[in-house]
Amino acid sequence: MKRPIRFGLIGHRFMGKAHSQALHDVSFFFPTPYEPVRAVICGLEADLPEAAARYGWARHTKDWREVVSDPEVDVVVIASPGNTHCEIALAAAQAGKHVICEKPLARTAEEAERMWRAAERAGVKHLVNFNYRRLPAVQLARDLIAAGKLGQVYYFRGTYWQDWALDPAFPFVWRMDKSIAGDGSMADKGSHLVDLALFLVGDIAEVAAAKTIFVRERALASGEPRPVTTDDAAAFVVRFRNGALGLFGTSRMSAGHKNALGFEVNGSLGSLLFDLERLNELQVYFAGDEPDTNGFRTVMVTESAHRYVAHWWPPGHVLGWEHAFIHQYWEFLEALREDRQPSPNFYDGYRVQLVLDAVALADQQKTWIAVPEV
Ligand SMILES: NC(=O)c1ccc[n+]([C@@H]2O[C@H](COP(=O)([O-])OP(=O)(O)OC[C@H]3O[C@@H](n4cnc5c(N)ncnc54)[C@H](O)[C@@H]3O)[C@@H](O)[C@H]2O)c1
Structure with a gap:
């Protein structure tokens, strides 16, 4: 029972x-x-x-x-x-x-x-x-990095493009109001990227940033105009505490992109590439492979050896975006069963927020900002 x-x-x-x-x-x-x-x-x-x-x-x-x-x-x-x-x-x-x-x-x-x-x-x-942490491909990326398969991590690149706000006639919504949303694409999309960066590479020490609002006023559904107070797009660079560099881009006005989250990690021994629009795949490159067949290859992350997959369908029967939510709830229930804090928890959310606050300040002051160590 x-x-x-x-x-x-x-x-x-x-x-x-x-x-x-x-x-x-x-x-x-x-x-x-x-x-x-x-x-x-x-x-x-x-x-x-x-x-x-x-x-x-x-x-x-x-x-x-x-x-x-x-x-x-x-x-x-x-x-x-x-x-x-x-x-x-x-x-x-x-x-x-x-x-x-x-x-x-x-x-x-x-x-x-x-x-x-x-x-x-x-x-x-x-x-x-x-x-997004709870996708099998992202779990594999984390496992490969933790096992040292990429060697020393040199670089993380994360981008998250959408285009729902591209049309200047698109109405004013709560995501455009700083008092409600906190910030725009930089926080809405960037929080996912920063979490992935912390999860895969480690702590961020300092940031430099630019963010912007392309359409400064939009109309409510009623027609009443409202000033847009959150960014439409942002770009930031970071230095990780372990010496790696990071490059981030976010936008809600990138024409043609609907929910395009992607990241790449480069290390001394190899690279990983992930594209949410192909979420059952992870691109991997290992420098030590045979020279004549060396190159990026696509790993289908749909084998029972991949995290979560054994509980779904036979090999090759692909998963979708919503499965990550189900995995997240399973992780939560497992943490309850084992009486420990689940992951990612509010401490992880706080660490992401420290980076986002630093990004906002770096944009404002046009200088590098240190991220507090907690
Ligand atoms: N994890 C993800 O990938 C992901 C994706 C989209 C949104 N989000 C986050 O989820 C949250 C909600 O976003 P959404 O896209 O579902 O928004 P939404 O506008 O589609 O829905 C917002 C919901 O909140 C309710 N609400 C608003 N103010 C309320 C209040 N004071 N009391 C009770 N209910 C209230 C609204 O009635 C509505 O049901 C945000 O924090 C957003 O950043 C996460």
Whole structure:
């Protein structure tokens, strides 16, 4: 008999749907003593009851405080905009609930640190949803680097391009409001890249950066004009504490690119290349290969030897974007079972935020900024 674990989800739109599906699927595919229960979902718009019914939630509410104080909820999942993360996470921790929070963890490192310390103080489990870590190809990249197959890492390049804001007539949305989102593409997309860089290469010591707003005013759906206060695109360079260099690019106005996250890692013995649009593949190059057949080759990351894959389909039966969310929930349930903090957790989210704060300051001051060591 599985043990029920009851979830309360705040946010019912894009991420609300992704988290609902993951909670539905995780115990079907992955071995766990827990049975996630979709207890209550929260959102503000009129389609909430319909979404609650379709995604299989027992109850719904417009007030996140009801979720946090609900005795029938064990885990609070925050999948609402950035301005809500800190307040909800602090309240959830204080109520003794485990907390899962969407990325970026907060709008500033100061908020992120408060969230991390509050969750630690309350003794609850905490997780930040850097879902791309949970793809089999990214896990393989990490394993190869950790095993020394790339030798000394010299360089990380991470780019994340989208084009949803390309049309200047695209309406003003919450991601364009600094008071809600914290920052623009640099934080929204860049937080994923920085997390991957910290995960694969290690701590970042200092940054230099430029970010910009191409379309400075947009109209609300009502037609009312609003100033855009978050960046449309950003570029930054970093120096890792281990001496490696890093180059990052983010944009929500890169024509033709829909969700193009990619990274490359170069080391003294080889290189790795990942492209989210081909997420079942990892390109690898090892300098020691036979000279006549030496070159980049494509590893299909769909064998049972690859992390998570054995729980899905026979070899070669590819996975998709949403599987990373299911893997993330399995990792969370495994951490609960073993009574340890899951990974990535609020400490990881805080470290990412320290880098993003440094990027914002470097752009503002047009100089290199040191990232505090924590
Ligand atoms: N992990 C990823 O790949 C990924 C992808 C997209 C978004 N996100 C993150 O997920 C979060 C939500 O993004 P989204 O794209 O789902 O946004 P969205 O606009 O699609 O949905 C936001 C949801 O939050 C609800 N909401 C807003 N304010 C609220 C409040 N005060 N109380 C209760 N509910 C409230 C809205 O009703 C809506 O249901 C953000 O932090 C975003 O950065 C993560």
